[in-house]
Amino acid sequence: MQSGRDDGLHVAIIMDGNGRWATARGLPRKVGHEAGVETVRRVVRAAPSEGIGTLTLYAFSSDNWRRPKTEVAALMQLLRRYLAGDVDELVDNGVRLSVIGRRDRLPFGLGAAIARAEAATASGRKLHLRIAFDYSARWAIAEAARNCAAAGDISEDAMASRLCGAVASPDVDLLLRTGGEKRLSDFLLWECAYAELAFTGVMWPDFSAGDLAETVAAFHCRERRFGGLPDEALQDRSAA
Ligand code: IPE
Ligand code: IPE
Ligand code: MG
Numbered sequence: 001m002q003s004g005r006d007d008g009l010h011v012a013i014i015m016d017g018n019g020r021w022a023t024a025r026g027l028p029r030k031v032g033h034e035a036g037v038e039t040v041r042r043v044v045r046a047a048p049s050e051g052i053g054t055l056t057l058y059a060f061s062s063d064n065w066r067r068p069k070t071e072v073a074a075l076m077q078l079l080r081r082y083l084a085g086d087v088d089e090l091v092d093n094g095v096r097l098s099v100i101g102r103r104d105r106l107p108f109g110l111g112a113a114i115a116r117a118e119a120a121t122a123s124g125r126k127l128h129l130r131i132a133f134d135y136s137a138r139w140a141i142a143e144a145a146r147n148c149a150a151a152g153d154i155s156e157d158a159m160a161s162r163l164c165g166a167v168a169s170p171d172v173d174l175l176l177r178t179g180g181e182k183r184l185s186d187f188l189l190w191e192c193a194y195a196e197l198a199f200t201g202v203m204w205p206d207f208s209a210g211d212l213a214e215t216v217a218a219f220h221c222r223e224r225r226f227g228g229l230p231d232e233a234l235q236d237r238s239a240a
Pocket of ligand 3: 016017179
């Protein structure tokens with residue numbers, strides 16, 4: 001599972017900057033998160049035409065529980081509303097939705113709402129949208145290791161296929177973080193072993209379909225070597 005070439009690219013996005021976007025406008029942080037959901041809709045609609053087959057969006061990290069209760073409650077409410085209001089459009093557009101992360105700490109009813117949305121969209125083939133919620137890569141890796149140990153197979157393939165439950169996904173091709181910070185914040189540490197990294201100062205609520213197209217175009221100009229040699233060097237060696 002080196003690259004999502006056959007099934008499209010796997011693009012992962014750390015959607016950062018909602019709070020600063022709102023604060024800069026004199027608005028409560030919650031309004032920034034609401035604007036961020038609009039960007040999710042824009043990006044999900046644009047993804048298939050950019051050749052993206054899997055899109056993983058970081059929406060709530062396991063460390064985000066440290067935020068004030070009101071902000072955490074607002075984020076939980078936004079996921080609840082998204083699941084209630086957007087599933088029909090996802091189905092119409094052939095989008096399969098999975099939510100990755102812990103389920104045992106979510107408010108009452110949210111786990112069931114996630115399961116319903118996953119079941120309703122299960123036949124989507126155009127795009128696999130994965131929302132990372134109460135997600136920690138270290139937790140996901142430790143969980144996979146515990147499951148592998150129980151099954152008696154701790155190989156890399158077994159680990160990769162057990163990350164984030166039953167829904168295996170290809171390695172990440174392109175990891176983008178908006179909002180100006182240049183760190184991973186415990187996101188997809190295993191799956192990003194050979195991901196191309198992209199950072200933009202654009203705050204997530206301002207991120208446009210054009211920004212996505214530019215980011216993907218720049219990705220296609222990168223040379224991925226996976227530890228090997230560039231193409232010309234391989235030709236030189238066989239000619240010698
Ligand atoms: C990203 O935006 C969304 C979540 C982490 C839930 P932030 O809320 O981190 O926004 P900033 O980084 O404070 O601007
Ligand atoms: C990472 O953003 C998590 C999400 C975007 C969901 P944070 O804003 O929580 O990360 P740090 O605190 O800047 O590392
Ligand atoms: Mg942030």
